[in-house]
Amino acid sequence: MEAKKTPPPPPPPPSQSTTSTNDFSFFDDFFFEKPPNELVEVGDFGPYLYEWLGIDDEDAVVEAAVQTPVNHPPPPSSPTPSSIILESSEAALPPPVPNSQNSSEYNPAIANNNNTTTTKTAGHKRRAESVAGDGGNGSVAGDEADDENNNIKNRLKLRAATMAKIAATLTMNQRRSDNNVPKFAFLTESEEEYLEDGYRWRKYGQKMVRHSPFPRSYYRCTAIGCNVKKRVERSPDDPTHVMTTYEGLHYHGLPPELPPPRPFSIYSSDSIVPITAPKPPFPRRVKTGCSCCRGVGGGDGGSGSARAGHQVNNTIASVNVENGAIDSGDGSARAGNHANNSVTSVNVNTGANACGGGSGVSGVNDAGSERSAAIPTYVYDRQMQFVEQAVASLQSYSAPNAPMSDVTPMDVITDNHDQSFMDVDYEDFFGDGSFSDFASTSSAPAGEDLVGKKIGTGLLEDILNFSPSMAPHPHDQQQFLWP
DNA sequence: CGCGTTTGACCTGCGC
DNA sequence: GCGCAGGTCAAACGCG
Numbered sequence: 001m002e003a004k005k006t007p008p009p010p011p012p013p014p015s016q017s018t019t020s021t022n023d024f025s026f027f028d029d030f031f032f033e034k035p036p037n038e039l040v041e042v043g044d045f046g047p048y049l050y051e052w053l054g055i056d057d058e059d060a061v062v063e064a065a066v067q068t069p070v071n072h073p074p075p076p077s078s079p080t081p082s083s084i085i086l087e088s089s090e091a092a093l094p095p096p097v098p099n100s101q102n103s104s105e106y107n108p109a110i111a112n113n114n115n116t117t118t119t120k121t122a123g124h125k126r127r128a129e130s131v132a133g134d135g136g137n138g139s140v141a142g143d144e145a146d147d148e149n150n151n152i153k154n155r156l157k158l159r160a161a162t163m164a165k166i167a168a169t170l171t172m173n174q175r176r177s178d179n180n181v182p183k184f185a186f187l188t189e190s191e192e193e194y195l196e197d198g199y200r201w202r203k204y205g206q207k208m209v210r211h212s213p214f215p216r217s218y219y220r221c222t223a224i225g226c227n228v229k230k231r232v233e234r235s236p237d238d239p240t241h242v243m244t245t246y247e248g249l250h251y252h253g254l255p256p257e258l259p260p261p262r263p264f265s266i267y268s269s270d271s272i273v274p275i276t277a278p279k280p281p282f283p284r285r286v287k288t289g290c291s292c293c294r295g296v297g298g299g300d301g302g303s304g305s306a307r308a309g310h311q312v313n314n315t316i317a318s319v320n321v322e323n324g325a326i327d328s329g330d331g332s333a334r335a336g337n338h339a340n341n342s343v344t345s346v347n348v349n350t351g352a353n354a355c356g357g358g359s360g361v362s363g364v365n366d367a368g369s370e371r372s373a374a375i376p377t378y379v380y381d382r383q384m385q386f387v388e389q390a391v392a393s394l395q396s397y398s399a400p401n402a403p404m405s406d407v408t409p410m411d412v413i414t415d416n417h418d419q420s421f422m423d424v425d426y427e428d429f430f431g432d433g434s435f436s437d438f439a440s441t442s443s444a445p446a447g448e449d450l451v452g453k454k455i456g457t458g459l460l461e462d463i464l465n466f467s468p469s470m471a472p473h474p475h476d477q478q479q480f481l482w483p
Numbered sequence: 484c485g486c487g488t489t490t491g492a493c494c495t496g497c498g499c
Numbered sequence: 500g501c502g503c504a505g506g507t508c509a510a511a512c513g514c515g
Contacts (some may be wrong), residue, residue, distance in 0.1 A: 203488055205507055218506070222487095231506095 199223070201230065212236035221248075 201219035209216045214234035221228040228248035235241040 202486095204509095206489075207505070207507095210504060216505085 199228075209233065214239070 200222045202222045203217055203219050205218035206215050207218070212233060213236060216231055216233040219230045219232065226248075228246065230247065231243075231245045233243050235243050
């Protein structure tokens with residue numbers, strides 16, 4: 001890596017003795033929150049890394065990583081993103097290359113080429129840069145590019161091996177309590193227990209829960225290496241609503257047999273129209289009929305296989321995104337894949353202090369309250385990833401004529417490392433309401449990427465305006481070089 | 484036969 | 500320490 005990259009603050013020694021291999025707490029703040037383009041280097045950890053890993057040398061680390069391939073097809077021109085495979089914690093990691101078809105995104109070499117002072121800038125900046133036509137689609141010439149890619153490869157491998165080691169070290173319950181796994185939830189008015197979202201899920205459990213007469217079903221994403229899970233249950237308070245909670249992020253695309261997500265906008269506007277709305281009826285991966293077709297009824301046990309045949313008039317009453325230690329506990333639901341679905345609010349929370357948003361409560365967080373902290377842009381990026389995925393799912397599988405005008409301003413709540421809150425009203429930085437930039441689709445008109453720049457810049461300005469005296473986290477300082 | 488679901492058992496954390 | 504609750508496992512089962 002070039003010298004212009006400011007070394008991250010070295011983590012404390014993993015442990016005072018080599019025996020406490022379970023002490024990985026020092027990764028929480030540093031390791032797991034590396035932005036998408038920031039890969040762990042050996043030097044980041046000082047001499048303790050291999051000792052902590054119990055591995056003799058770097059070759060062994062890399063070798064271990066190479067032996068754990070993932071079958072995800074890498075995006076074009078991406079520097080070996082598929083080398084990452086993690087047993088449990090990968091959901092918490094930003095993707096080496098996110099769901100984007102812009103090959104220049106998340107390419108540190110290219111990003112560096114564009115701006116030598118913002119090596120640590122996150123994805124949205126690079127999006128904006130590439131659209132600005134200042135070389136964002138360019139490439140690093142010759143050996144320099146090769147060296148850079150090799151460097152990235154090696155560090156990816158190292159991170160993979162390290163994370164695998166960590167995962168192997170974690171006990172089951174340590175994994176369960178991983179605070180870094182993002183969670184987001186939907187509450188959907190639907191007769192169906194299971195609402196298609198475009199991903200393929202495998203059910204691995206069902207259980208009656210105390211607070212509800214309805215069973216809770218547990219699903220895992222079936223994509224290789226993907227650890228995203230979701231819980232599905234009917235709301236005990238309002239049985240007309242289905243709650244679905246997602247845990248983790250998909251770092252892969254939709255199954256190929258599915259239609260790609262439509263570009264979209266979730267913001268309230270009469271003028272909003274889907275950009276490339278598919279013509280109904282949509283292709284669907286529906287296995288069995290819904291209740292209107294075969295009468296699932298309110299059946300308890302054994303109802304887990306009830307796939308949606310079609311959902312009509314679903315209403316997304318709330319979307320709650322959370323990356324915090326505290327589970328919102330409100331479950332969720334996602335958009336049905338059919339007619340007249342609507343989103344009434346989106347609530348994002350990546351902070352350790354969860355909003356605890358109640359289920360189905362629209363606009364859980366009051367905009368403008370408790371503005372105090374700055375957030376790193378990569379945290380913001382992760383927020384946007386959550387939202388991107390969540391809303392993309394909703395939008396992709398909702399009807400083209402869904403009454404999106406019902407959407408209310410989105411609140412974003414996050415925290416910094418000090419866990420203080422910042423609360424930004426959606427309208428503050430999503431000024432024109434367009435959210436399409438984050439759909440990471442190749443079909444979005446180029447102009448929409450400018451929207452992304454606008455959003456990001458606005459957010460940072462908003463943050464800074466509300467926290468002028470807040471010293472940023474050491475990781476953050478470079479993040480705020482966003483022009 | 485393969486794949487996904489079902490479902491009882493098991494594991495773990497937490498409160499008392 | 501015990502019981503409860505949530506989450507997960509895995510063998511059995513069912514369907515295409």
